[in-house]
Amino acid sequence: MTTRFLVVLDADSTLIRNEVIELIADEAGRGSEVAAATEAAMRGETDFATSLRSRVQALAGVPTRAFDRVLSRIEPTPGVRELTAAVHERGGAVGVVSGGFHEILDSLAPTLGVDVWR
Numbered sequence: 001m002t003t004r005f006l007v008v009l010d011a012d013s014t015l016i017r018n019e020v021i022e023l024i025a026d027e028a029g030r031g032s033e034v035a036a037a038t039e040a041a042m043r044g045e046t047d048f049a050t051s052l053r054s055r056v057q058a059l060a061g062v063p064t065r066a067f068d069r070v071l072s073r074i075e076p077t078p079g080v081r082e083l084t085a086a087v088h089e090r091g092g093a094v095g096v097v098s099g100g101f102h103e104i105l106d107s108l109a110p111t112l113g114v115d116v117w118r
């Protein structure tokens with residue numbers, strides 16, 4: 001069957017209620033610092049690229065096994081499964097685009113009815 005339309009969502013604070021970078025930073029004991037930096041960047045108070053680099057540097061040393069704990073803390077946005085089901089019922093597909101962490105999205109997206117993610 002041909003896909004009739006595509007609905008595309010952001011991941012962090014859209015598909016899910018969390019900011020994954022903040023959950024990973026929690027694993028390094030730097031969650032509140034990274035959350036404050038994210039909020040300042042979203043308010044336009046800091047240059048986004050510089051802010052992103054400093055936030056990612058705060059993740060240094062977090063072991064990859066931490067992704068399991070991060071994944072367990074993800075809260076899907078209420079209604080997201082109903083949204084993807086309704087899109088499918090009408091012949092559409094759901095995509096997610098993210099500049100975040102595929103280590104999380106690769107496990108999460110299929111459980112929420114997402115058809116394609118990058």
Ligand SMILES: [Mg+2]
Pocket residue numbers: 010011012013014
């Ligand atoms: Mg977002």
